[in-house]
Amino acid sequence: MPKHFLHDVAIVGIYNTPQARVLEDHDSDTITVAACRGAIADAGLTPADIDGVAAGGKAAPLIYWMRNGPAWRSMNPPSIPAVLQAAAAIAAGQCHTAIVTDGMAGVYTQRRSTAPWTRPSNEFVVSYGMFTAAEFALIARRHMYLYGTTPEQLATVSATIRNNGHVHPDAIYRGRGPFTPEDILASRMVADPFHLLDCAMTSEGACAMVLTNAERAADMPQKPVWILGGSGDTYGPSYQHPPTWSFSGRSGEINGTVGRRSAQQAFGMAGITHKDVDVCEFYDPFSFEIIRQFEAFGFCQEGEGGDFVMDGRIEVGGEFPVTTDGGVMSFSHGGAAVQQLQRITRAVEQLRGNCKSQQVKGAEVAMATNGGAGALFTDVLLLGSEKAA
Amino acid sequence: MMLKPQRPGIPLPVPTIVSAPFWEGCSAGEIRYQCCNDCDAITMNPSPACSACFGPNLRWEASSGKGSVYSYTVVWRPQTPDFEVPYVPAIIEMEEGFPLMSSIVGCDVEEIEVAMLVEAVFVKMSDEITLAYFVPEGRDLPDLAV
Numbered sequence: 001m002p003k004h005f006l007h008d009v010a011i012v013g014i015y016n017t018p019q020a021r022v023l024e025d026h027d028s029d030t031i032t033v034a035a036c037r038g039a040i041a042d043a044g045l046t047p048a049d050i051d052g053v054a055a056g057g058k059a060a061p062l063i064y065w066m067r068n069g070p071a072w073r074s075m076n077p078p079s080i081p082a083v084l085q086a087a088a089a090i091a092a093g094q095c096h097t098a099i100v101t102d103g104m105a106g107v108y109t110q111r112r113s114t115a116p117w118t119r120p121s122n123e124f125v126v127s128y129g130m131f132t133a134a135e136f137a138l139i140a141r142r143h144m145y146l147y148g149t150t151p152e153q154l155a156t157v158s159a160t161i162r163n164n165g166h167v168h169p170d171a172i173y174r175g176r177g178p179f180t181p182e183d184i185l186a187s188r189m190v191a192d193p194f195h196l197l198d199c200a201m202t203s204e205g206a207c208a209m210v211l212t213n214a215e216r217a218a219d220m221p222q223k224p225v226w227i228l229g230g231s232g233d234t235y236g237p238s239y240q241h242p243p244t245w246s247f248s249g250r251s252g253e254i255n256g257t258v259g260r261r262s263a264q265q266a267f268g269m270a271g272i273t274h275k276d277v278d279v280c281e282f283y284d285p286f287s288f289e290i291i292r293q294f295e296a297f298g299f300c301q302e303g304e305g306g307d308f309v310m311d312g313r314i315e316v317g318g319e320f321p322v323t324t325d326g327g328v329m330s331f332s333h334g335g336a337a338v339q340q341l342q343r344i345t346r347a348v349e350q351l352r353g354n355c356k357s358q359q360v361k362g363a364e365v366a367m368a369t370n371g372g373a374g375a376l377f378t379d380v381l382l383l384g385s386e387k388a389a
Numbered sequence: 390m391m392l393k394p395q396r397p398g399i400p401l402p403v404p405t406i407v408s409a410p411f412w413e414g415c416s417a418g419e420i421r422y423q424c425c426n427d428c429d430a431i432t433m434n435p436s437p438a439c440s441a442c443f444g445p446n447l448r449w450e451a452s453s454g455k456g457s458v459y460s461y462t463v464v465w466r467p468q469t470p471d472f473e474v475p476y477v478p479a480i481i482e483m484e485e486g487f488p489l490m491s492s493i494v495g496c497d498v499e500e501i502e503v504a505m506l507v508e509a510v511f512v513k514m515s516d517e518i519t520l521a522y523f524v525p526e527g528r529d530l531p532d533l534a535v
Contacts, residue, residue, distance in 0.1 A: 124408075
């Protein structure tokens with residue numbers, strides 16, 4: 001098989017700023033700049049070495065503040081598609097070293113309402129009190145109806161991920177556990193079937209990563225983590241249309257398995273299968289989403305995800321450890337995009353082998369994901385400690 | 390606890406040039422949806438193109454207003470303080486075959502289940518906007534007085 005076009009692109013620097021429910025004395029710009037400084041330093045570089053920036057609306061300001069224009073930039077939302085876009089720009093020679101970053105602080109101030117990024121004011125959802133928990137609950141409820149998936153199975157996912165955060169020294173909810181599934185089910189209901197502890201938190205923080213080509217990576221201090229494959233799938237704009245499990249496009253594939261096409265493409269690029277994945281840094285906005293992703297990506301059959309997550313399979317030490325830093329439930333959920341990048345930085349830590357907690361021994365392949373069926377999109381990124389074959 | 394529609398004061402839709410006929414339909418007491426004059430496909434939510442052939446020749450039809458519950462959630466933490474909990478956002482699978490985002494009222498939370506038959510009722514929220522809610526088939530809109 002010929003090498004894919006991102007074969008020689010690596011992540012060589014990562015950084016997470018302190019994460020907190022509220023970061024005093026920061027706004028989204030200052031905390032994002034702090035993350036960039038950290039990631040550039042982690043890569044052993046200076047701002048002068050950066051000639052590409054992928055940061056959504058912050059890309060152009062960052063280029064100005066770094067004074068490293070003319071530079072390549074992506075104004076895509078900074079999540080997996082932006083990382084793939086930056087990698088493609090490096091592979092194409094449009095830039096040689098790119099930073100991908102996002103951060104938010106000081107945005108969520110009206111605490112009697114749900115966070116602003118959870119409730120877009122679209123005309124077809126706003127008057128029915130919709131926000132992200134309700135959107136994802138409508139997906140989960142349908143799966144429970146179709147396949148008999150149980151609240152206990154959902155709670156097992158929440159307890160597993162929250163226990164990963166419990167032991168992570170930098171997680172906002174470190175030391176809050178340990179949790180049993182019964183603890184999750186005893187928490188107050190937010191949007192049935194989701195209890196409070198089935199849901200993502202809200203917080204503030206920033207994250208950044210530096211990508212470069214193989215030639216430059218060879219001279220950098222960190223062990224490079226290679227792009228094995230990746231892609232992204234969407235069915236439409238998030239939080240405007242009914243989040244319907246069976247909604248389909250022309251292909252006939254349904255929103256309930258959104259991300260399947262991406263996963264197949266990513267595995268194809270990497271020349272591996274799901275059985276080769278050592279650690280699953282899946283996006284965990286709500287507990288059910290993990291069950292859904294295992295089904296969508298082909299780790300198990302449709303309808304079997306509820307059973308699949310039981311019996312320790314998704315714990316560190318199990319067959320497919322999931323979201324090992326505590327994810328958006330326990331590590332941090334800083335806004336619209338930053339927490340999506342953090343699934344990737346956590347995958348990089350796992351493949352460097354230097355996690356502060358819950359290191360998966362000998363991890364060589366990590367799968368990071370973003371999104372979910374409640375938002376009509378799912379993106380997939382496969383990373384490796386060695387280049388794709 | 391009898392589920393009721395929200396009171397005026399909640400955030401309301403701002404119709405667009407594409408969606409205005411849908412909201413005018415609600416004010417007239419019916420659910421309207423788009424149909425293609427060229428290929429007969431249904432398009433919903435309101436869109437600037439046919440969902441099957443991407444063509445521009447869309448007309449508006451009136452739904453029977455009847456459907457079944459495709460999925461639902463009982464919300465206890467409101468989107469904003471304007472909403473009274475619990476409320477029950479739901480996707481209704483309309484008889485004509487399209488999904489519609491709405492909310493279930495006129496029954497107790499415990500009565501609701503997937504596949505339950507429901508029908509539309511209409512609640513005026515402002516001079517411009519009337520919202521569609523759904524009640525179990527054969528029920529009346531609950532008394533909106535306190």
